[in-house]
Amino acid sequence: xxxxxxxxxxxxxxxxxxFAAFVVMFAIYATNHPAGLNANVAxxxxxxxxxxxxxxxxxxxxxxxxxxxxxxGMVLVLANCVASSIVVGTPLMTALGVLGVLLVGCLCGxxxxxxxxxxxxxxxxxxxxxxxxxxxxxxxQRRVPGGDVNATLADAVTGPLPGGVPASLAVLLAPVLVxxxxxxxxxxxxxxxxxxxxxxxAYMSGVPIRRAKFVAYTLSGLLASIAGLFVTCITYSAExxxxxxxxxxxxxxxxxxxxxxxLFGGLGSAVGAIFSALMFRTIGDLLxxxxxxxxxxxxxxxxxxxxxxxxGALRLLRVRNRLDLYG
Amino acid sequence: xLGTIRRHIDPAIASAFGCIVALLxxxxxxxxxxxxxEYLLQQLKVASFLGVIATGAVIVILLGQIDLSxxxxxxxxxMMATAATGWGALGTALAIPVxxxxxxxxGLVNGLGVAFLRPPxxxxxxxxxxxxxxxMVVHTGGFSAQDxxxxxMRFIATGHSLFGIPNALLVWAVVGSAAVFPLTxxxxxxxxxxxxxxxxxxxxxGARTRxxxxxxxALSGGLSAFGGVLLAGYASKAAQAMGDPYLLPxxxxxxxxxxxxxxxxxxxxxxxxxVILITLLQSILSVMQIEEFGRHVICGVVIIAMLLIxxxxxxxxx
Numbered sequence: 305x306x307x308x309x310x311x312x313x314x315x316x317x318x319x320x321x322x323f324a325a326f327v328v329m330f331a332i333y334a335t336n337h338p339a340g341l342n343a344n345v346a347x348x349x350x351x352x353x354x355x356x357x358x359x360x361x362x363x364x365x366x367x368x369x370x371x372x373x374x375x376x377g378m379v380l381v382l383a384n385c386v387a388s389s390i391v392v393g394t395p396l397m398t399a400l401g402v403l404g405v406l407l408v409g410c411l412c413g414x415x416x417x418x419x420x421x422x423x424x425x426x427x428x429x430x431x432x433x434x435x436x437x438x439x440x441x442x443x444x445q446r447r448v449p450g451g452d453v454n455a456t457l458a459d460a461v462t463g464p465l466p467g468g469v470p471a472s473l474a475v476l477l478a479p480v481l482v483x484x485x486x487x488x489x490x491x492x493x494x495x496x497x498x499x500x501x502x503x504x505x506a507y508m509s510g511v512p513i514r515r516a517k518f519v520a521y522t523l524s525g526l527l528a529s530i531a532g533l534f535v536t537c538i539t540y541s542a543e544x545x546x547x548x549x550x551x552x553x554x555x556x557x558x559x560x561x562x563x564x565x566x567l568f569g570g571l572g573s574a575v576g577a578i579f580s581a582l583m584f585r586t587i588g589d590l591l592x593x594x595x596x597x598x599x600x601x602x603x604x605x606x607x608x609x610x611x612x613x614x615x616g617a618l619r620l621l622r623v624r625n626r627l628d629l630y631g
Numbered sequence: 632x633l634g635t636i637r638r639h640i641d642p643a644i645a646s647a648f649g650c651i652v653a654l655l656x657x658x659x660x661x662x663x664x665x666x667x668x669e670y671l672l673q674q675l676k677v678a679s680f681l682g683v684i685a686t687g688a689v690i691v692i693l694l695g696q697i698d699l700s701x702x703x704x705x706x707x708x709x710m711m712a713t714a715a716t717g718w719g720a721l722g723t724a725l726a727i728p729v730x731x732x733x734x735x736x737x738g739l740v741n742g743l744g745v746a747f748l749r750p751p752x753x754x755x756x757x758x759x760x761x762x763x764x765x766x767m768v769v770h771t772g773g774f775s776a777q778d779x780x781x782x783x784m785r786f787i788a789t790g791h792s793l794f795g796i797p798n799a800l801l802v803w804a805v806v807g808s809a810a811v812f813p814l815t816x817x818x819x820x821x822x823x824x825x826x827x828x829x830x831x832x833x834x835x836x837g838a839r840t841r842x843x844x845x846x847x848x849a850l851s852g853g854l855s856a857f858g859g860v861l862l863a864g865y866a867s868k869a870a871q872a873m874g875d876p877y878l879l880p881x882x883x884x885x886x887x888x889x890x891x892x893x894x895x896x897x898x899x900x901x902x903x904x905x906v907i908l909i910t911l912l913q914s915i916l917s918v919m920q921i922e923e924f925g926r927h928v929i930c931g932v933v934i935i936a937m938l939l940i941x942x943x944x945x946x947x948x949x
Binding site for chain 1: 697699744747748749750751753754755757758759760761762763764765766768769772830831834835840872875876878879882883886892893922923924925926927928929930931932934935938939942943944945946947
């Protein structure tokens with residue numbers, strides 16, 4: 305038995321709680337669903353949850369460095385609009401189009417990152433401004449809703465896999481394996497956590513602060529563009545209302561916090577954020593399962609969010625010294 | 632002598648006002664009507680809606696917090712005021728206080744959450760925003776609010792009083808002075824700045840940090856709702872999403888005016904400059920018939936460019 309398991313348990317507490325909450329919510333959802341849990345129900349639920357889950361991963365990367373990315377939703381909208389124009393045609397053209405969309409995402413993240421690092425502006429203000437620019441670019445790309453996407457690709461990633469597992473879960477798993485885990489285990493990833501814990505201490509210890517921040521912001525843009533690409537595959541088209549982008553941004557912040565990632569940085573995991581995003585979407589659909597008027601859905605989500613905030617305050621009961629309340 | 636003057640002029644505020652003048656001059660090259668008093672007064676009238684909302688935002692930001700509940704508190708203010716108008720004579724008379732009161736209530740919930748539950752203000756205000764949205768959706772049954780705004784609301788938002796000055800501008804002037812006085816001349820203001828600089832130190836020196844934080848959020852909620860009341864008067868009816876375009880411009884205006892987003896540093900004059908700058912920029916761009924996407928891009932670039940001039944943080948080696 306490894307002797308440091310209490311430490312590991314504490315570190316992964318947020319992730320485990322988010323996972324447990326998701327399992328409970330999904331069990332309630334699935335057992336009460338009028339059609340029962342079949343491949344179609346699972347696929348629809350997964351398709352709804354995956355875009356938010358990927359944006360939540362994007363948000364996590366930046367929040368870990370004690371930053372925040374208010375442009376994540378706008379990068380999603382931009383990727384959505386770009387994808388609806390270039391992810392079409394022959395398999396080769398489609399592949400190049402996908403690559404192009406991902407490049408746009410990386411570029412957006414990199415621009416925000418460079419301004420935060422070399423411009424020394426606060427992340428929250430920087431990403432508000434870059435978000436406006438990205439949204440403008442999305443509008444320029446698609447002034448009216450429309451566009452198209454390679455139907456074979458879209459059907460493949462939004463349908464069920466052989467065996468009934470939703471293909472979108474594979475889409476979700478890929479960035480976890482290709483982006484998150486390598487990041488978490490690399491020196492750069494550790495540097496990102498170190499910056500979030502204490503930037504001054506990290507600087508004094510010779511941690512590559514600029515490189516870590518740059519990688520975090522760029523990967524965040526990349527992930528947001530993957531989410532945008534996936535949204536295109538679900539809707540077969542693109543549109544650019546500002547409300548779409550800001551809703552994704554704001555939900556991603558809420559979901560990241562529910563998933564145990566500290567907004568002050570240095571604590572939490574993208575896996576927790578993913579489960580909390582899936583849980584959040586499941587809760588949103590619970591009303592539908594219980595056949596209540598959908599008019600109550602926004603209020604219900606708000607109340608759930610408030611309840612989570614209040615539950616988070618339970619940690620205050622353990623505070624021995626009132627000074628610990630004030631950072 | 633020159634030194635004292637220079638010390639009293641904040642470079643951020645000077646640049647913001649300089650930028651306003653430069654914008655007007657640039658605009659006048661395009662059309663001389665940009666310098667006409669009618670155009671300027673019209674712009675100041677439009678700016679006063681954002682100005683009232685940004686007044687709440689600046690108090691909360693000076694505290695080192697942020698209020699993301701602006702969009703739906705604005706909507707609550709406008710929709711409750713118009714709903715009250717529908718209740719007959721008494722409701723019509725009380726429309727404005729009812730709208731503002733609902734905003735203060737939501738602001739108090741924000742303040743309670745931030746002061747006592749101690750999560751980051753961003754997440755508390757997001758939750759309150761979501762609840763406010765839910766309440767309004769249930770209230771209207773998912774449709775746009777049907778009630779029209781009361782004559783008093785239309786009067787303060789669109790009317791003109793002495794010398795043709797728009798009433799909305801006078802309202803902003805009153806709200807602004809009512810905010811500057813407590814921020815600069817009272818204990819409340821000192822404590823707001825102290826908390827923004829270092830909350831622990833403010834608490835240890837005996838300041839009532841919780842009461843001040845709650846007051847600040849209540850003010851912010853009330854002012855956002857008041858902004859909503861004005862907007863409803865201006866448009867003569869309320870709409871669900873009417874607050875959405877005000878959250879980010881309000882934050883941008885505060886920050887462009889040289890207030891630190893981390894709190895504790897900045898003043899109201901800068902916010903006034905920021906509000907006018909943003910309103911003017913949007914107006915000039917739309918008069919020049921720049922398409923919507925271009926307006927978004929230019930606004931984003933201008934915000935970053937101006938902050939790169941005077942809003943930069945310190946180096947690690949400092």
